[in-house]
Amino acid sequence: MPAAAKHPLFMHPETALLNNCLLVGAALFGLGAIGFLSRRNMIVMFLSVEIMLQGASLSLAAWGRFHNDFGGQTFVLFVIAVAASEAAVALALILTLYRRRCSLDVAAWHFLREADQPPFRDAPLPDEPAVGEPDPPLAPAGVRPRRPEEESQWRPEI
Amino acid sequence: MSNPQILMLSAFLAAVAIWLMLPRGGARGRWAGAALGAAALGLWLSRTHGLGHWTADGVFYALAAAAIVSAVGAVTSPNPIYCAIWFGMTLLAVAGLLLLVGAQFLAAATVLVYAGAILVTLLFVLMFAQPEGRATCDRVSWEAGLSAAAGIALVGILSAAVGSAVSPTIAAQSPQALAAGVLDPRQTARLGEELFGRRLIAVEVVGTLLLAALVGAAVIVNRFGGRRRDDQKS
Incomplete structure (x- = not known):
């Protein structure tokens, strides 16, 4: 080790572990931020936030080891607890919003925009090529249930 | 090339790769994006340092690559089920990295707590699955290019900050x-x-x-x- 220690790029293994874990934590944080900014599905946005929390947890644990202190690990436990609370509230909100609009798309809530912003319009998309055979339809049986007229405007027929 | 230039090059490659991989409605350059992303990841990993023993190095690089690749998969997959499964893999890789750091209890707690979260998320996705094919909101992203550039710029700035804060001269335990x-x-x-x-x-x-x-x-x-x-x- 003394010969290697003279090399200008030599890093103590503990310092190198800190450096590497902080880099991976930064990458996870940034990737989660990309997902949160760009995806429109509310469940995927929620998963992206969880990825950001994972990156932060890894950094905290690495700092805790570097300083030889249990504070880092304690913080990670608190992060896990806060993530659990966040998951409960987020999934409850997703459930509520889904029941209102029958869609996981955040753009379904675009009327919450500011007053001077134009409404959001989806550009028409080309159809995806079908994969495999379509499922055979069931033979209709029984009486068709009556649906309220108002409901047919927002709930797709299944 | 010097270190900042390598960092900027890898950030540029990574931003283009993620832009290619994000769902944008029409055609996606999945494999081109994956190739560019692998190149960017390789360049970016040149900022890491050896851990002093080849087994520690091997374990670290395997776990780090698994964590980052599966995080990219979770963020860019157009199918929410695959997003949840990729996220489960990210989680296992991060738990492995926590073990490498020496936090045994946290690694176990992460897997236990988040395994339930993943299952619940999968249930939600199955429950909300669209009967008539893939939803529009999974096939289009908001401003894929801008958000990829912003996120990768964040990673680049954080990496540069780590590189300047964690110098070889600071005292280790x-x-x-x-x-x-x-x-x-x-x-x-x-x-x-x-x-x-x-x-x-x-x-x-x-x-x-x-x-x-x-x-x-x-x-x-x-x-x-x-x-x-x-x-x-x-």
């Missing part, structure tokens, strides 16, 4: 000190002593937070989650 501290064989017991000794009030506050979140979730679902009322907006 000796193995003896670590073995008496965070790497103690009775590590979990000492973590518990720390939690229920010095941090007792914080633990109580977190317990209250969990209770409040539970009550809040129940209230949100029961009060606002029923049939749609006279909601004339939109």
Whole structure:
């Protein structure tokens, strides 16, 4: 080790572990931020936030080891607890919003925009090529249930 | 090339790769994006340092690559089921990295807590699955290019900050000190002593937070989650 220690790029293994874990934590944080900014599905946005929390947890644990202190690990436990609370509230909100609009798309809530912003319009998309055979339809049986007229405007027929 | 130039090149490659991989409605350059992303990841990993032993190096690079690749998969996959499964892999890789750092209890707790979260998310995705094919919102992203550029710029700035903060000259703990501290064989017991000794009030506050979140979730679902009322907006 003394010969290697003279090399200008030599890093103590503990310092190198800190450096590497902080880099991976930064990458996870940034990737989660990309997902949160760009995806429109509310469940995927929620998963992206969880990825950001994972990156932060890894950094905290690495700092805790570097300083030889249990504070880092304690913080990670608190992060896990806060993530659990966040998951409960987020999934409850997703459930509520889904029941209102029958869609996981955040753009379904675009009327919450500011007053001077134009409404959001989806550009028409080309159809995806079908994969495999379509499922055979069931033979209709029984009486068709009556649906309220108002409901047919927002709930797709299944 | 010097270090900042390598960092900028890898950030540029990574931003283009993620832009290519994000769903944008039409054709996606999946494999081109994956190739560019692998090149960017390789360049970016040149900022890491050896851990002193080849097994530690191998374990670290395998786990780090698994974590980052599966995070990219979770963020860019157009199918929410695959997003959830990729996220499960990210989680396992991060738990492995926590083990490498020496946080055994945290690695186990992460897997236990998040495995339930993943299952619940998968259930949600199955429950909300669109009967008529893939939804528009999974096939289009908001501003894929801008958000990829912003996120990768964040990663680049953080990496540069790590590189300047963690210099080879800062003093590291000796193995003896670590073995008496965070790497103690009775590590979990000492973590518990720390939690229920010095941090007792914080633990109580977190317990209250969990209770409040539970009550809040129940209230949100029961009060606002029923049939749609006279909601004339939109």
